[in-house]
Amino acid sequence: MNQNTPSGCPLADNPADRAADEASQVIEDVTGSDYKYGFTTDIDTDILPPGLSEEVVRFISKAKGEPDWLLDFRLKAFRHWLTLTPPKWAHLDIPDIDFQAISYYAAPKKKEGPKSMDEVDPQLIDTFNKLGIPLQEQQLLAGMAVDAVMDSVSVKTTHREKLAKMGIIFCSISEAVKDYPDLVRRYLGKVVPYTDNFYAALNSAVFSDGSFVYIPKGVRCPMELSTYFRINASGTGQFERTLIVADDDAYVSYLEGCTAPQRDENQLHAAIVEIIVEDRAEVKYSTVQNWYAGDAEGHGGVYNFVTKRGLCRGDHSKLSWTQVETGSAITWKYPGCILAGDDSVGEFYSVAVTRNRQQADTGTKMIHLGRNTRSTIVSKGISAGHSQNSYRGLVSVAPKAEGARNYTQCDSLLLSPHCGAHTFPYIDVKNDSAIVEHEATTSKISEDQLFYCNQRGIPTEEAVGLIVNGYAREVMNKLPMEFAVEAQKLLQISLEGSVG
């Protein structure tokens, strides 16, 4: 991903401009609006037959050699899941999903984990190359450590040794269960309990892999930690689980990228991300989500039902979510912050693009519990085609959250007369000293703007890309550099053919 970024481009004075420039350069090479990542990799895969039962949960746990407490956690979650029905409150038209028709475990065939790069299946490496993240070069790239999760198993974590010297743990969650069972046990399910919702219960029962990060007290992680998720096997679901703990005074920036191959049938993705932020610690979590969105008529595509939540437990702690959502047939996700520590800060910056028949219902929850807690929400929805794009956000201030402040800005940009943009803000304030602001706008790209661009020689499609990137810039600027370029490219590619 980032190795393609031209460096030293001296066009502008600030990195955002530079990123934008690089982005527009890359975009020029891109033609056609076909899903760029729609290839599959022919790797031997161990797939469990479709269906979900206690046996399947036990199988997964056993296959991963898990301790009893984790099997117990899974089984409790599974039994709870059986009592639940899928949530229907979102502004989404979700077809009935047959949860017994999905395979809950697919692992690339490897008896032993690779000890070095030479042992990694060459085809797997090729897959990552197509995604633009050659692991071999990743090793050499400064400032990035990558944990690549394909289907259900974490393939390889780079840079681990260097990080280990600082006491930073960055590994797959399966390895963490083996190597740091106490840590995992202490935090797993504490922010998102398996009782949280239907998909959280499902994930807790069958989660296959994901990443684990622990930053010890006082340590600033010197590089961006990065995970790429990719669903490859047909008819499988992906249920990864990420757990990030930043101890007192720690700092980490974490990047999550997602792609999936083009397939006719729908694929289920139900992930959980849990983050714990202790005293004065800070976590930045950035996502660029580009799961396959289905074709123009709405066939195929990923159902993305994700529960992401962080607990700002420490005083003066800070958690910042940034997401660029361009993919998936259906997106259902609300990364939230529980601001428990006094003076803790929560941020949510989001760009959600929908086109064709895509549906997105996304937003955040800011739960103010501690005193003088602050939160900022900036949501930019961009809708095209026949898509439906909803912002849904909760700002709640508890009785004891003296001096809480929230600022919410919610903008919608409509690119077609057939799409829908909706805003569902929920505000629940139980303390008189709280200040909660909400601003919302809905706009279209004006004919004047397009004609101005045309007059300068910029064709309409390119003009729309420019204007949309400009519209989303406030959020894009929050992304780490490597991601910003990729994300802008995605925005542009996503919107090709959406005008008119």
Add this chain to the structure above:
Amino acid sequence: MKDILLQVNNLHAGIEGKEILKGIDLTVREGEVHAIMGPNGSGKSTLSEVLAGNPAFTVTEGTATLGGRDLLALSPEDRSHEGLFLSFQYPVEIPGVSMVNFMRAALNAKRKYFGEEPMSATDFLKLMRQKRAIVELDNKLASRSVNEGFSGGEKKRNEIFQMAVLEPRLSILDETDSGLDIDALRIVSGGVNKLRTDRNATIVITHYQRLLDYIKPDFVHVLYKGRIVRTGGPELALELEERGYDWLKD
């Protein structure tokens, strides 16, 4: 005699069924400066928008050629590539899009049209710096979003800056002097004069003689109710300044 750059014959055009231009004839040769004056609502801005291809307007009759090519058959962006530039009366703001990115997209679109490779970042930066100097636009302005938060004068300077980068054959300046103080007027018109060659041409649309002290026209046309009712030399502008338009309205 110089070659004809713009040839407009019997041009009729309107918006939403309402005819505004009622038979415009205009010939602009290389190296010439034409001023188009006229009272409010006479169709001056419409003429410039129609020539630039604003889809909001419909041409109902007549022809227009640029360098011999049928202008009316070209898309707005191709008219731009073929060398037509419109300095807008009210330049639109494009939030979040930096001038650098905007101009780079514009310039590279033009190069693509002529089958050239995109300009390298280094060369482009150099070009921006050179062209900025022509209208005394500072670096900060060039890295800000397109026209966003620009003062009236800055917007007009920014228009001429873009004109400098794109090097058009025919520039139409639509009331570029409106809202300018005397210093800005001097800078803007100085920029226009620096860009003049004997191969390009300029159409200046204005209400006031004042601008024509800075940009000397070869011809002055008076547009009234969608027709050019009088054409003369620079002295016509002085006469208009003195007598107003009423004497031409019969």
